[in-house]
Amino acid sequence: MIETRDLTKKYGDFFAVKELDLKLSAGDVFGFIGPNGAGKTTTMRMISTLLDPTWGEAYVCGHSIYTHPREIRRMVGYMPDFFGVYDDMQVIEYLEFFAACYRIDGQARREVCDRVLDLVDLEFKRHEMANTLSRGQTQRLGLARVMLHDPQVLLLDEPASGLDPRQRIKMRELIKRLRDMGKTIMISSHILPELADMCNKVGMIEQGQLIANEDVTELMRRLRRQPVLYIAVVGPLGAAAKLLEQAPIVEKIEEKPEHLEVTLVTDTQDYSELASILIQGGHKLTLFKEKEINLETAFMLLTQGVSA
Numbered sequence: 001m002i003e004t005r006d007l008t009k010k011y012g013d014f015f016a017v018k019e020l021d022l023k024l025s026a027g028d029v030f031g032f033i034g035p036n037g038a039g040k041t042t043t044m045r046m047i048s049t050l051l052d053p054t055w056g057e058a059y060v061c062g063h064s065i066y067t068h069p070r071e072i073r074r075m076v077g078y079m080p081d082f083f084g085v086y087d088d089m090q091v092i093e094y095l096e097f098f099a100a101c102y103r104i105d106g107q108a109r110r111e112v113c114d115r116v117l118d119l120v121d122l123e124f125k126r127h128e129m130a131n132t133l134s135r136g137q138t139q140r141l142g143l144a145r146v147m148l149h150d151p152q153v154l155l156l157d158e159p160a161s162g163l164d165p166r167q168r169i170k171m172r173e174l175i176k177r178l179r180d181m182g183k184t185i186m187i188s189s190h191i192l193p194e195l196a197d198m199c200n201k202v203g204m205i206e207q208g209q210l211i212a213n214e215d216v217t218e219l220m221r222r223l224r225r226q227p228v229l230y231i232a233v234v235g236p237l238g239a240a241a242k243l244l245e246q247a248p249i250v251e252k253i254e255e256k257p258e259h260l261e262v263t264l265v266t267d268t269q270d271y272s273e274l275a276s277i278l279i280q281g282g283h284k285l286t287l288f289k290e291k292e293i294n295l296e297t298a299f300m301l302l303t304q305g306v307s308a
Helices: 040-047 069-075 091-101 106-119 135-146 165-180 192-198 216-223 237-244 272-280 295-302
Strands: 002-011 014-024 029-033 055-060 076-079 153-157 184-188 201-206 209-215 228-233 250-255 260-264 285-290
Touching: 002 040, 014 040, 014 201, 014 209, 029 040, 029 192, 029 295, 040 055, 040 076, 040 153, 040 184, 069 076, 076 135, 091 106, 091 135, 106 135, 135 165, 165 184, 165 192, 192 295, 201 216, 201 295, 209 216, 209 295, 216 295, 228 237, 228 272, 237 250, 237 260, 237 272, 272 285
Parallel strands: 029 184, 029 201, 076 153, 153 184
Antiparallel strands: 002 014, 002 055, 201 209, 228 260, 228 285, 250 260
């Protein structure tokens, strides 16, 4: 559904995006992660034909951004991170105006507007002025607008930006509904735990270059190759650390105020012997668990926190 090859945007000597290669299949939900200024928005604008690349190619549903931009725009719904609404329009008028721009006329226009209002749970606001909506309601209205022409591909740039926890939950559930409808979704966000809950693929970009691009499960498996354990016992931690140092699967031990942080050798699968060593040494365990690997820790491990 989306494919880029050496996609590049350059301003003078500065690369906003450099030689980006992506491939998303139908039904994929792709989490696009990176620091501010990393190139996420620039990438989405090029894919949606709103910004010309310096070089490289991108295809959406088999169409080139150079030769078939009109066809791509019919298939894509792009929601920017910030957008305005017209002050003098009701919610339903706002949607009908954009439906008319998509040349949806007559009874079909009203039916489409009713359907997307129901999809984003804004039916109760249909006659409210669009500029009186809360931030979360405005974001959902924006998503309703990009769904009017029933696009196959959705490009959502920070859709949960600035939302409170309750509104973020609503937005997350809405994106899951779109996923279940079979839409191909590319979504950028800084709320990484929520991305893991929605996405089957993830890409991490820094200084305009893609540094990770794989299935979420595969990324987690790869980063778990060197497990880290949190271990605590009753009494001084130093004696427990000395016992564990003798185990061949232990690579490094750091003594924290309330627990030991034990790094194991790469590809260790079974570390149950460490619990046995401590118990046989007379220690009572109060904590013995593997450090969780999630998108936040993956992001910190793979990026340097440098903006482009």
